Amino acid sequence: MQKITTEQLIEKAAELMNEGKVASVLGWEKGEFGYDVTPGIFGSVDELKAKFVYGDFSAANLSKYLVKKTEMVQGQALVFLKTERKILIFLKPCDSYSFNQLLTEHRFDREKVYAVGVQCDGMVDIEKVKKIAGDGLLSVDTSGNDVVVKTLYNGDMKIAKADVLAERCVNCKSKKHVAYDELLGETGEVIDSNRFDEVERIEKMTPDERFAFWQNELSKCIRCNACRDACPACTCEKCVFDNPKSGVENKSPANSFEEKLFHIIRAYHVAGRCTDCGECSRVCPQNIPLHLLNRKFIKDINEFYGDYQAGAEVGSRAPLVDYTVNDVEPGEVFDRGDENA
């Protein structure tokens, strides 16, 4: 499988811009170092050539940026709720699921968006690189098959990409693009992944161990709200966490109850709509495995109500706003779990 390069994407975007098909481009922007790639909006071909980048650090899921777009017009920030002019978006396979899910929820106009699917070879987690390479990271080159790292203290290093693959890519659920107008590179298939293994491991613990595990993880939370802000399913314009009367407004958790409360609510609000794109864990500055909460819901829903993948098709009904007459009883859920254990 040939790697897709930044140049190919810029070429494609420039072509569409010059033809007048799109007015702006939603893509990934270079940061100060090679690995701090952020989402960015590009208004011209020159901008694209200067700042656009696609590589193993372009992990951000861009779909959410279609919902709300802020533009600086003569020094003033204007918010467009739906894109006014046609915009080009690049979608990796997992982004395309979020794209479909947002479309299902009528969060943007499909006509205003031109989607280009890009082949994804798995993203690299910089934290894992730092762990192996140690302090004094100078540069990370991911253009080859291996990750070549230059460091100040430990010299140059060659790390196999598999060792530093982001957690969500290790357990990649699908290489298939479910939504696109045009495709760059190849699209794959839905993969029979082991993504629920970790959830099962926790389920098999005793309640005391589970409690200790989550207490340990969730107490790291600093309530930066990054998981909510990055989540493509969290697109409510009025969020419960912004309401000062809710008791869970934007402030650091006062005690262990508030830590749990925030995370239960956050995970529950996206239950049934979460596409398991893994953005929550990726953006977490404290490295809390938040995807394990979401995956628990996905696993439960799959077990109780039949397999469901949010965003796999436009217009599908989320399991929690649906029902059948013969659903499993809440009390039976636990008996069932015991049988499996």
Add this chain to the structure above:
Amino acid sequence: MQMKEYKPLIVAFCCNWCSYAGADLAGNNRLNYPAEVKIIRVPCSCRVNPMFILRAFQRGADGVIICGCHPGDCHYTSGNYYTRRRMATLFSMLDYLGIEKERTRVEWVSAAEGAKFAATMNDFVKTVASLGENKRLEDLRCKR
């Protein structure tokens, strides 16, 4: 110093059309159920926002039970079907986080089942009392 006898605090969300009437019937029939059960009347069991349950635990409840009409008998046709899905996933999640699964329950009680209401409450209070105080989902600021 004499230790105060431990009595659990139970919050019961009862649907207006079935379970609340069932509780009423239990009273009319002079059936005993513990006074630790605090009933909150809701228009339908699906009125219970999962947040209510977390909030109840925060404010010192040791157990939360949701009572509604039997599936198929909902006054609003389908409310309790939604409750069933919501609570199945929520309770499973609470269990996943290590909160004792015995502290949460959903029971279907019709208006004619006064005896079942009393029996359910007796059983639930006994179960929660054996677990002791809710330590895992408590908020110390809300302690009396």
